[in-house]
Amino acid sequence: MRVKLSATATALALILAACGETSAPQQGNNPEAGAETTETAAATDAEIEAETARLNAWFDEKYEEQVMMSPIRLTFLGRKERNDEIDDMSYEAAQEQLQWRLDTLAEMEANFDYDKLTPEAKNSWDIWKYQTEQAEEGMQYFYNGFTFDQMNGAQSFLPTVLIQFHRVDNEADMEAYISRISEGARAGNQLLEIAKESASRGVETPDFALEGVIDQSRKVITGAPFTDGEASDLWADVQMEISNLQEVGEIDEARAEELMTAAETALTEDFQPAYENLIAWAEAELEDAPENPTGLTSQPGGAEFYNYRLKVSTTTDLTADEIHEIGLEEVERLQGEMEAVKEEFGFDGTLQEFFVYLRENTDERELYYENNDAGADQYIADATAAIDNIEGQLPEYFGILPQADLIVKRVEPFREQDGAAQHYYPGTPDGSRPGTYYAHLSDMTSMPKRELEVIAYHEGLPGHHMQISIAQELQDIPQFRTQAGFTAYSEGWGLYSERLASEMPGTFQTPQSEFGRLGSEIWRAIRLVVDTGLHSKGWTEEEAWEYFTENAAVTDQQARSEIQRYIVMPGQATAYKIGMIKILELREMAREELGDDFDIRGFHDTILGGGALPLELLERRVNTWIEDVKAGEAATPETTEVETEAETMDVEQ
Known part of the structure; x- marks a missing residue:
């Protein structure tokens, strides 16, 4: 599920994400918002219920105004209003939409009382506020990115x-x-x-x-x-x-x-x-x-732009140096795990020699598909089978399950690229269009078999398709939150899903597929090192390629495609590992706090049941769930589909 971070992206982000990506939140009207003061009496339950209902109705009204500004956004939602138009992509239009956001923030703060809201409504308030503040900060960088590039143009x-x-x-x-x-x-x-x-x-x-x-x-x-x-x-x-x-x-x-x-x-x-x-x-x-380009270090105002991009991508205040060090530590840890799997595979040589063996033996049918349409068709069939297999395990790990269908498709010829990353497009909220996992299959030597399973889980189930579909189908939060998009949350969930899938029966059953899983995770750790290397330390494309290929079994084409992606989408690649680390930290914290009362389905429902959130608000939501469980107020999850106003529609592939 990607989306866009350049001048095109600035315009398209207003189109494709009704909320957009944002950095760390500031809660309420001031740093103490949400806490009672000695001068303010506690709101009654009736007052909280009434103010929350009033604010949620306002959010839905404003969301509808926002959606109606974008013909393309309406189309993505399966709606036909303004379907004879394409959005205004001009700088002036972006300024007008920013001013609308600023006006809505002033209206919200003037007309609603943060202290008289439920915890979930406070989350909604905080999201709306810092989305607006982030959009205001980002406007100064409108011309800093690449309007047209190989990824997002x-x-x-x-x-x-x-x-x-x-x-x-x-x-x-x-x-x-x-x-x-x-x-x-x-x-x-x-x-x-x-x-x-x-x-x-x-x-x-x-x-x-x-x-x-x-x-x-x-x-x-x-x-x-x-x-x-x-x-x-x-x-x-x-x-x-x-x-x-x-x-x-x-x-x-x-x-x-x-x-x-x-x-x-x-x-x-x-x-x-x-x-x-x-x-x-x-x-x-x-x-x-x-x-042989480097990153933003060569661009005017590049350092400031990159700091902004890191905040947006990770929804944290981590610096480039801190992210770089986290990446180095994770690469070292994961290579230790890969050593053990390499030995199980039966390879007699160093880990780096194993990387070369996996990278160069593209004619070995155990390792790679045929490099033709037949191989591409088999890839689609095998990815579909992997998703179908894991679907049966989901009720043991989730109380909330998505209704939306999922299909696996090859990328259209006019935008297919050798070695490019696979991706996911959401379906419509009403189920009339299924979610789609797209695969670039023009060069099957860039699609090793060991990576098929882990990518299917990341893009499909229990990854992006599950997370985004559940969010779109939620009924107890304002509509704007069902369409929220925060990269650290969504890609952090996708990477966490790879780890979660390994904990389910019937997955990663061979050393080859397990090595693929570890390879996928180290890939994301390498991203922390390489992205910050390019954009804060002056690494060139070739220097980044050298580090990448020394530390992973990716093919040459994959490595080059990845590094070129980081150059044109600064900061985005750092979100995956930062988000995953936070979700794992929250799971361990909840397990320690709750002991025998910890329930994995309740934890996952808490992560997914509020839609996409910045990591700070996600932690706040988990802490609230922990306290509810301790107080005996959290419901035991039952395996259910999310209730929606429209019935799910089966759509043929």
């Missing part, structure tokens, strides 16, 4: 929205699709202006990022109706949607022809020129782009 995002998320059920939806083709061109041109402004301020996009943008952009506008040859992905999707409408009798042949003509015009006269402008800019920038 609109060059691949906008076609993905049209092909994967814009639903066409009737003629009006198809008309909206065509409108969105032209709207996408307008949005792309706005983002190009931001990229040019960033470049004028000294932000140099690395050569690999520009090459990725050029390659992806050319793929989007190659094929009919842009060039000779087979239909491009967009044109094929347009033809399919119009044909489907004609088959069900929604439109006749004449209207189908009119829609095809209108779509072709929008693609060739609006969409294609916007992409050609982007390609021309990227090619010009490429001439002077750094070939």
Whole structure:
């Protein structure tokens, strides 16, 4: 479940996350908020209930206002209001949305009493407050990131929205699709202006990022109706949607022809020129782009921007040096565990020699899939089987289970990259679209078999799909919290899920798969070292690659793809291990505090039952649960699905 951290990201973050990522919270109106003073009498239960209900109603009202600002966000939620539009990506629009947030914060603080709220409502207050404060701080860095890069640029995002998320059920939806083709061109041109402004301020996009943008952009506008040859992905999707409408009798042949003509015009006269402008800019920038780039140390204001990115990503005040040291310690610890598994595997040599053996023997069918479509299809089948297997174990570890379906799919050709990280897109809250685990399978030598199982658990169950689906299906918190996104929480949960899966029966049953699990965890520990190395210590791409390959069995392509990801998404990679460490600390704390009364299902329901939270608020929520258990006030979890207003819909893959 990713999302975006550059100038594009600043715009898209307002789109894709109704709350966005934020740093550590400040509770209430002042540092003492939430505690009674001698001058203030305790609120009655009736007053707390009434004020909480009033605030929650206000949150839902404001969330609806916020969602209606973003046509793309509405589409991701499965809604069709404004589905003929694409968001305004301009700096001015970002300023307007920030001002809206600041106005809502002032309104909340003026009209509601923090001391007359339930603990959960105080969490909601605190989240809204520091989201706003974080957005205000982040606005000064609007031009610091990369607007277009190989990971997050609109060059691949906008076609993905049209092909994967814009639903066409009737003629009006198809008309909206065509409108969105032209709207996408307008949005792309706005983002190009931001990229040019960033470049004028000294932000140099690395050569690999520009090459990725050029390659992806050319793929989007190659094929009919842009060039000779087979239909491009967009044109094929347009033809399919119009044909489907004609088959069900929604439109006749004449209207189908009119829609095809209108779509072709929008693609060739609006969409294609916007992409050609982007390609021309990227090619010009490429001439002077750094070939062995470092991180933000080379950018104007890079140190301040990186400190901000670390706060956003980890929701803590950990410094780059502290995170670097945590990474070094974790790498050393995990290599000790890997030594034991290497011996169980039966390899006679050093750990580094074992890394080389695993990395280079790509023709060994025990270690790798066939590097073709058949191998890719087998990967999808095996990942699906691993998820199906673990699903049966979940009731022993969770009281709350998600309703939403999950499917495993290969990434579309126009955005597929060799060795790129797998990812997850959430389904809709009403279940009309399933959650999707996407795999990059263009180079199967970058997808070793040992990693299949652990990635499936991270992206699917009990990882991202479970956490995000449960959050979207919650009914007892304000709507804005069901769509919250905090990287340290969500990716910390994903990495914790890998460890949790190893504690369940029937998983990681071979030394190879267990080594894959440890490899995945050390990967995230290495991220702490490499990300901070690049962005605070001046490491180059090559220096980062050397450290990575010396300490993990990843393939060369995986290592390079990862490091290039860290360069264009500063700080994001630090969230995984920091979040996992916190969840494990909270579990151990709860186990020690509760002894025989500790229940793993109750703990997991506490972690997941409030939606995504910054780590400080997550700890507060766990402490409240511990006190409730001690007081006999915490309900014993029963295995249930989250109640939702809409029934879950089965969706075919």
